[in-house]
Amino acid sequence: MGTGSDPKRGDAVITQAPLPVELQGQIGQRLREAYVELINEPVPDRFVDLLQKLKQREEQGQGGKS
Amino acid sequence: MTIRDDDLQSLLIAAVPNLRAFANSLCGDPTRADDLVQDTLVKAWSNLEGFEKGSNLKAWLFTILRNTYFSELRKRRREVEDADGAMAERMSVLPEQQVHMDLVDFKKAFGCLSDDQKEVLLLVGAEGFSYEEAAEITNAAVGTVKSRVNRARVALNKALGFEAGENINPNGEFAGITRTVSRG
Missing domain, CATH: 1.10.1740.10 (RNA polymerase sigma factor, region 2, helix turn helix motif)
Structure with missing residues (x-):
């Protein structure tokens, strides 16, 4: 399909004239708006629990059986 | 440790x-x-x-x-044969309630970018990594990253129909973005 998804492919040459700064700004603004929306979502407990578990497991491993 | x-x-x-x-x-x-x-x-x-x-x-x-x-x-x-298309579709139907219409359009257009373009645009444009950092993260050359970011911007711009007072591609050089845009 030629989707260019291989990072090693030779598309390093800039064949496209850069977008005018004004338009870059408009796109950047929307991108950040959409992104900030995602960042502001509350973090599910599973991640806090997960790190807690990883830490506990490691402490047990290091200290041997108590 | x-x-x-x-x-x-x-x-x-x-x-x-x-x-x-x-x-x-x-x-x-x-x-x-x-x-x-x-x-x-x-x-x-x-x-x-x-x-x-x-x-x-x-x-x-x-x-x-x-x-x-x-x-x-x-x-x-x-x-899965057409993973790309399926993903673009999913991005476009994410449940969104109170967002502005233009943001919905933006997300839809963004979902149509290739993964390569998405990731560098997110790293540079949303996360604020430098081109050099983005190149390191994606294991690509800095020039490749710059090129991808630019092509992502051009594709989004085309999809969203933004206009400026000048031609996007004044040199008439090969743009290579039609594939990305038409896929959605």
């Missing part, structure tokens, strides 16, 4: 909102995004030796996440 303490735990937790936003934007599937973040945290925790102290922890985490994503994607591609 030296930085593996409460500090690290809180540093990782602090990075979770960004990792989730990045994963979500990349794959367009909230459930899968959270699985990706979970995998990333587990890998980070068990490979701390691979992290050089003093270097950028966030960049390191993003590297792990995108590597995990792309290796999974390669596996899935063998199973």
Whole structure:
């Protein structure tokens, strides 16, 4: 399909004239708006629990059986 | 081993909102995004030796996440023929209630970008990584990253119909973006 998804492919040459700064700004603004929306979502407990578990497991491993 | 303490735990937790936003934007599937973040945290925790102290922890985490994503994607591609199209579709039907119409349009257009373009645009445009950092994270040349960012912007601009007072491509050089735009 030629989707260019291989990072090693030779598309390093800039064949496209850069977008005018004004338009870059408009796109950047929307991108950040959409992104900030995602960042502001509350973090599910599973991640806090997960790190807690990883830490506990490691402490047990290091200290041997108590 | 030296930085593996409460500090690290809180540093990782602090990075979770960004990792989730990045994963979500990349794959367009909230459930899968959270699985990706979970995998990333587990890998980070068990490979701390691979992290050089003093270097950028966030960049390191993003590297792990995108590597995990792309290796999974390669596996899935063998199973699902048109993974790209399916993902673009999913991105466009994410439940959104009170967002502006133009943001909905933006997300739809963004979902139609190639994964290569999405990730660099997110890293540079949303996360604020430098081109050099983005190049390191994606294991690509700086010139490749710049080129991808630019092509992503041009594609989005075309999809969204923004206009400026000048021709986007005054030199009439090959643009190579029609594929990306027409796919959605």
